[in-house]
Amino acid sequence: MQTVSALPRILQVAIPSPLPQTFDYRLPAGHSAAQVAPGMRVRIPFGRSEKIGIVVALADESRIDHARLKPVLELLDQEPLLSPAIQSLAQWASRYYHYPIGEVLSATLPTLLRQGEPARVTGEKVWSLNEAGGAIDPATLKRAPRQRALLTLLQKSQKALSAHELDLQFGNWRAIMRHLLDKGWVEIQQQTTLLTTATESSSAPPLNAAQHAACNAIHHALGRFQTLLLDGVTGSGKTEVYFSAVEKVLQEGKQALILVPEIGLTPQLLKRFQARFAVPIALLHSALNDRARLNSWLQARAGDAPIIIGTRSAVFTPIKNLGIILIDEEHDLSFKQQEGFRYHARDVAIRRAQQAAIPVVLGSATPSLESLHNARQGRFQHIILPERAGNAAHPQIRLLDLRQQKLNEGFSTAMLQAIQHHLDNGQQVLLFLNRRGYAPTLICHDCGWLAHCQRCDAHLILHKSRRLLRCHHCDSQRRIDSQCPDCGSVDLRPLGQGTERAAEALGERFPDHEIIRIDRDSTRRKGSLQALLKQVEEGRGQILLGTQMLAKGHHLPNVTLVGILDADQGLFGLDFRASERMGQLIIQVAGRAGRGESRGEVLIQTHHPEHPLLNGIIAHDYSRFASELLTERSQALLPPFRHIALLRAEASSRELPNEFLSAAREAGVQLPNAAELLGPIPAAMERRAGRYRAQLLIQADQRARLHNFLRQWLPQLSQLPLAKKVRWSIDVDAMEFS
Ligand code: ADP
Ligand code: ZN
Ligand code: ZN
Numbered sequence: 200m201q202t203v204s205a206l207p208r209i210l211q212v213a214i215p216s217p218l219p220q221t222f223d224y225r226l227p228a229g230h231s232a233a234q235v236a237p238g239m240r241v242r243i244p245f246g247r248s249e250k251i252g253i254v255v256a257l258a259d260e261s262r263i264d265h266a267r268l269k270p271v272l273e274l275l276d277q278e279p280l281l282s283p284a285i286q287s288l289a290q291w292a293s294r295y296y297h298y299p300i301g302e303v304l305s306a307t308l309p310t311l312l313r314q315g316e317p318a319r320v321t322g323e324k325v326w327s328l329n330e331a332g333g334a335i336d337p338a339t340l341k342r343a344p345r346q347r348a349l350l351t352l353l354q355k356s357q358k359a360l361s362a363h364e365l366d367l368q369f370g371n372w373r374a375i376m377r378h379l380l381d382k383g384w385v386e387i388q389q390q391t392t393l394l395t396t397a398t399e400s401s402s403a404p405p406l407n408a409a410q411h412a413a414c415n416a417i418h419h420a421l422g423r424f425q426t427l428l429l430d431g432v433t434g435s436g437k438t439e440v441y442f443s444a445v446e447k448v449l450q451e452g453k454q455a456l457i458l459v460p461e462i463g464l465t466p467q468l469l470k471r472f473q474a475r476f477a478v479p480i481a482l483l484h485s486a487l488n489d490r491a492r493l494n495s496w497l498q499a500r501a502g503d504a505p506i507i508i509g510t511r512s513a514v515f516t517p518i519k520n521l522g523i524i525l526i527d528e529e530h531d532l533s534f535k536q537q538e539g540f541r542y543h544a545r546d547v548a549i550r551r552a553q554q555a556a557i558p559v560v561l562g563s564a565t566p567s568l569e570s571l572h573n574a575r576q577g578r579f580q581h582i583i584l585p586e587r588a589g590n591a592a593h594p595q596i597r598l599l600d601l602r603q604q605k606l607n608e609g610f611s612t613a614m615l616q617a618i619q620h621h622l623d624n625g626q627q628v629l630l631f632l633n634r635r636g637y638a639p640t641l642i643c644h645d646c647g648w649l650a651h652c653q654r655c656d657a658h659l660i661l662h663k664s665r666r667l668l669r670c671h672h673c674d675s676q677r678r679i680d681s682q683c684p685d686c687g688s689v690d691l692r693p694l695g696q697g698t699e700r701a702a703e704a705l706g707e708r709f710p711d712h713e714i715i716r717i718d719r720d721s722t723r724r725k726g727s728l729q730a731l732l733k734q735v736e737e738g739r740g741q742i743l744l745g746t747q748m749l750a751k752g753h754h755l756p757n758v759t760l761v762g763i764l765d766a767d768q769g770l771f772g773l774d775f776r777a778s779e780r781m782g783q784l785i786i787q788v789a790g791r792a793g794r795g796e797s798r799g800e801v802l803i804q805t806h807h808p809e810h811p812l813l814n815g816i817i818a819h820d821y822s823r824f825a826s827e828l829l830t831e832r833s834q835a836l837l838p839p840f841r842h843i844a845l846l847r848a849e850a851s852s853r854e855l856p857n858e859f860l861s862a863a864r865e866a867g868v869q870l871p872n873a874a875e876l877l878g879p880i881p882a883a884m885e886r887r888a889g890r891y892r893a894q895l896l897i898q899a900d901q902r903a904r905l906h907n908f909l910r911q912w913l914p915q916l917s918q919l920p921l922a923k924k925v926r927w928s929i930d931v932d933a934m935e936f937s
Contacts, residue, residue: 238279307515322389327359332384431584433790453522460531483509529561594799608704638693645688717745756795
């Protein structure tokens with residue numbers, strides 16, 4: 200007979216695995232249920248290996264015979280790592296995105312915790328000069344300029360520097376640091392807190408009327424759930440509004456979570472937050488090392504960091520006393536995870552705010568159509584900042600009609616003249632071309648052969664400086680052909696224009712001006728984007744040329760001319776969101792012009808000067824542009840008027856994905872109250888990295904209906920005979936159809 204105990208004996212554990220359910224385990228010998236609570240990590244035997252799981256509940260009974268249950272191997276925490284709020288947020292996300300709870304919970308944890316490390320703030324190595332090093336005159340290092348530069352950096356710095364900070368400020372510093380260490384000038388310490396404090400401070404400018412109204416609306420919403428859409432043109436002073444909201448929250452002894460799209464944005468925004476608030480700020484983004492990230496996470500959780508700034512996954516950070524969530528550039532696509540656990544951080548944040556009964560502010564100059572629609576429906580409170588703050592005026596925007604114009608390496612005469620003019624005035628110029636590499640491909644002038652990727656339905660991109668042809672989809676690469684593989688001709692020419700080629704042309708045309716190229720190739724090294732942006736800020740580079748990396752929130756006060764070299768790229772995309780994206784991108788880039796004293800000018804090169812999209816943009820009227828797009832979407836029954844999910848499948852043969860999706864469709868249409876199923880159709884790029892891809896679109900007029908359908912349908916799909924022969928996934932609220 201079994202002894203009956205008052206305490207539950209079964210632990211239900213979520214384990215990262217493709218299986219949707221939790222798994223039952225027994226308590227380890229010598230432990231009582233009083234030592235365990237949901238949100239703690241346990242080490243458990245799983246199949247033939249061991250895994251780390253998270254306890255989601257305790258129970259008296261298991262469906263599995265007690266004798267067959269395995270005991271937990273080890274309890275890893277003394278207290279729950281994940282607060283009840285985060286646990287229930289994860290449960291919601293697991294249901295909403297139809298993704299296994301074990302995977303979702305694991306995704307909320309920093310890597311080191313996922314690997315079983317103790318949840319303790321531990322030291323991070325920091326480097327500083329000792330007394331001897333501080334006394335050295337850098338001039339004595341004449342023959343070792345890199346050592347001199349690093350010594351100077353350390354002498355100027357008021358505090359010891361972490362590896363991350365050194366990465367940002369000094370490329371390849373480790374080898375040089377070793378020399379300084381050998382000379383006995385440097386000491387290494389373990390620093391247990393990496394919270395940043397301000398070195399310079401700034402105070403609030405007097406706010407204008409629109410900013411005041413915005414601040415009031417947010418202050419008014421504190422302490423209850425409300426989503427506010429802060430819809431303010433670029434340069435309208437949204438950041439000042441964030442500051443005011445954060446100040447108020449901190450005064451109440453609460454914490455603020457700020458989500459930003461990408462790491463490129465963080466340094467400037469972080470600097471501004473640091474300058475305004477003399478409080479510890481926890482940073483959470485993927486460029487941090489695992490240790491630093493764990494420390495930030497723990498400090499947010501313990502309530503030691505009043506301000507938390509992070510990218511997408513930071514939305515799941517446990518925060519002791521959360522008072523507000525701010526999402527900067529809410530329209531940005533990087534908030535949506537595109538693989539694995541395909542969540543949208545903005546939508547998760549809204550859910551989180553609702554659970555916590557706090558406001559969430561979505562800021563953007565170009566709000567997503569989803570958010571605008573929600574605002575128009577009254578679900579979000581719409582706050583508008585219609586004018587640029589301070590003295591800065593709107594830039595003047597003009598279209599340059601390229602039809603029948605002679606182009607010089609992609610530049611019209613008018614564009615070149617304008618560049619010259621602004622440079623002559625001592626201003627900086629920003630040129631936008633959303634295509635990296637030298638040219639989109641290589642063509643044979645004799646037979647028309649084009650360089651094609653062997654594994655994808657895509658052209659190979661020509662990277663001239665690295666002498667490579669490279670596929671941007673599967674990363675395969677090869678040396679540039681010297682002869683046409685079809686006809687043997689040696690007359691192979693670059694076709695079209697990328698940033699590398701544009702930079703080369705600009706170098707020839709403006710030899711006396713420094714050109715800075717910013718794209719993923721030129722910023723591959725850690726910290727190089729920051730270094731380049733710093734040069735621009737200091738006024739060193741006069742011509743700044745780059746891809747969409749440049750569109751993101753950077754404040755470049757000396758840029759007076761923005762040139763968009765090819766606006767036609769996005770006008771006729773396959774994806775129904777292509778025009779929304781292109782409009783947002785152009786407006787964001789244009790917003791970099793004239794943010795300082797002088798008025799800005801924006802020139803847009805196009806072959807389609809009558810296009811309504813472009814004309815909405817020159818009228819500075821994103822709202823009108825967005826209204827037109829919303830009307831189109833409503834007529835075409837597309838999001839945000841419909842709720843969608845995308846079932847994707849891929850395999851090494853062309854037929855399998857299609858057959859799997861057809862079978863899935865057949866299973867679906869038989870269900871009661873089925874959602875609409877459209878397809879299957881091949882993906883826009885059918886073959887990628889050697890695999891064929893197809894998709895089935897699931898649509899419903901109501902969200903609940905979509906989810907009810909998915910709940911019944913998805914479990915059936917894993918039973919389909921073809922399910923094991925293809926790789927398939929479901930993407931709820933899919934953002935990209937490529
Ligand atoms: P946004 O985030 O909306 O693009 P920012 O917050 O970066 O705008 O503000 C743009 C510039 O205007 C910044 O240099 C900021 O310091 C300045 N600014 C903001 N609000 C005011 C104000 N009320 N008066 C004067 N300058 C302001
Ligand atoms: Zn040829
Ligand atoms: Zn490829």
